[in-house]
Amino acid sequence: MNLLPPLLIPRHQLTLALHESQTKAEVYDLAVVGGGATGLGVALDAASRGLRVVLVEADDFAKGTSSRSTKLVHGGVRYLAQGNISLVREALHERITLLRNAPHIAQPLAFVVPAYKWWEAAFYGIGLKMYDALAGSAGLGPTTFLSRSETQSALPSVQLKGLRGGVQYWDGQFNDAQLAVALARTAAREGALLLNYMKASRLLFTQGKVTGLACDDVLTGKAYAIHARCVVNATGVWVDALRAQDGQHQHIVAPSQGVHIVVEAHFLPGSTALMIPKTSDARVLFAVPWLGKVILGTTDTPRDDLSTEPLAFEEEVDFILREAARYLRVAPQRSDVKSIWVGLRPLVKPPDDESENTKGLSREHTVLVSRSGLVTVTGGKWTTYRAMAEDVLQKCADSGLLPQRQGLTDHLPLVGAETSSIAMQPLSAPQGLHSYGSEQTWVQQLPGHNVFLTGGLSEAMVRFAARYEYAVHVEDVLARRSRLLFLDAGLAMQLAESVGRLLREETGLDPDVNGFLKLAAQYQL
Known part of the structure; x- marks a missing residue:
């Protein structure tokens, strides 16, 4: 090719x-x-x-x-529950389009909804079968009912007490930045x-x-x-x-804050995501394997300010950890959090709406x-x-x-999408050379392709980011070209000086190492 x-x-x-x-x-x-x-x-x-x-x-x-999503390419199961059929149908069409145009960035992902009450599997299963029907030929896989043992096999760390079975369905996952x-x-x-x-x-x-x-x-x-x-x-x-x-x-915008917590993969081993359709505050909670870690989230909290780096509220962190503890046998603690990041959703506000309920x-x-x-x-x-x-x-x-x-x-395939001869790895695997799709050959031709800093990041990847991916600052590389800040803030801080040195060589500009170190400290509890 x-x-x-x-x-x-x-x-x-x-x-x-x-x-x-x-x-x-x-x-x-x-x-x-x-x-x-x-x-x-x-x-x-x-x-x-x-x-x-x-x-x-x-x-x-x-x-x-746009770099702080839950990393899901989805039709929106909760929108289906709200009766918003047109939004779900459009999103399901766009889901398959994105997976087709960027297979190195977006891939199918299996989700399991565990059932602890006798009616849950049937209730959620029927809704998810409707989800399949709306997807039609754009579906990624059929919804299937799981026995107790099959649910445990798909989710090895799931809470077994009271577990009756589960439902598996398919959506997509991607690397947003x-x-x-x-x-x-x-x-x-x-x-x-x-x-x-x-x-x-x-x-x-x-x-x-x-x-x-x-x-x-x-x-x-x-x-x-x-x-x-x-x-x-x-x-x-x-x-x-x-x-x-x-x-x-x-x-016209009422911002809503979404918080995500990242923990080690052993809290949810494998490549299947966990979906809780109704938390104690009637929201959806996900536990998603992503780039060698697990993302837990998200919250939906109104806020008035528009900070570019919003901070999580203490009650949001406690909520996510508390809800995760209900469904995982070994519950992550605050000390297990490797990174925490917050995004603001631009929810459209109806005229003269003074409501503080962003779910509506x-x-x-x-x-x-x-x-x-x-x-x-x-x-x-x-x-x-x-x-x-x-x-x-x-x-x-x-x-x-x-x-x-x-x-x-x-x-219209995106750059790197010519992957017919490239071995793909699931997005649950750590980020590496495979994430470049058909462009990995070009990365390998740059100086330092065999010199790895740590966290799977090579010197060549930093140079590629500077030459071809608009990267200027350390933050650009460690937060968005690689996702290390979002995966392990402490490790990202350790690499700041090395990445800064390479960026300065490539661009001649100030890589703002100190600014990144201050920012990364906010991603730690």
Whole structure:
């Protein structure tokens, strides 16, 4: 198979391209603000349609919510219970599309719901059979009823007292930050210009219409003006800040905090996930094998502030550990937590809604076009990022901001997806060279491919991140190009100096080692 080499992305060339477009007063078709799942999806979709696209992100790609998900590509079993059939059907279609377009990043995963009451297996099994029916030919595997011994075999560490059996069903799992970077790189291959660490400071207007962005390069302090026919605000929980510049002061987002705890794999050995459909507060709890560890979560707690690094509340940590203890024979303690991370979900707030109950708020996405032409998109979830992007571009076309063109991303493989000759490993296995898919050969050709720092991270992987994956800071590498900060914060801190040295060699920029060490301390209990 003839594989293209990775697209080299030196920072100075990206800013030079932006400077040249500013000097020539060139006008982009589309300027996207926000480098999370939604913004990157919009940029890729638009670029694949032949539009001239620029995307700016104030921090690193997927710095916020998009790197802090539960790592599930799913139709949404709980949405089915709420009767939201259309959302589930759309998500199930997008689930199989994502698994097809990025098999090195997203894979099927078996889940087991243990039954401790006589009615639970039948009750949940019927609902999950409906889930299968909605998936149709896009299903990943049939729902099956398990005996007590079969449930124990699938979940070796499950609590046996009172166990009657279980139900197994299938959904998907992925590496969210890796997918974000793959979207950025695929969009760049399609001709888009994407810049992380480029802050959109204000909107530009001409005769009352939004016509571009004033941006500041976070790394150099230089200012740029971007002119575009259409501007999309895809900043997640922060969309209201940009809307306020457009004179729109009603908040449309009610942030909800989700906490995840990571423990060693022995608490849930194997490659099957545990799903508890109804916790003591009527939420869903997952225990998911991921990259050699186990993720426990998540919570759903309203909060008013919009910190880029929100901290877990003590009661959230206690809740997760307490619920896990009900279903695992050996319950993890606070001392067993290797990393803890928090994300803010951008839940769409109905007009004049003052409710603090986020479970009742919409998980669907919303696309709005203001009188000035600012397009805002928020809500949704990772699984439906591609469908969200299509909806955004359709709204732009319907509003006369962009031309009507057919979308192409339904069958557009992402970089690294040419994996027919690559041995795949499940995402429950530790992150390694296999996670690069068809690009692992290029990693092996870089200096230091046999020099491993620890945690499965080689010097070549750091160099690859700097040359081809937009990485600038230690945090970019240890939090998102590799996921070590999210897996073992203490170990990540030990590698900071070594990674910083390699990044400085590659980029000539300050890798911000001290900033990372301060951040990583917040990921420990």
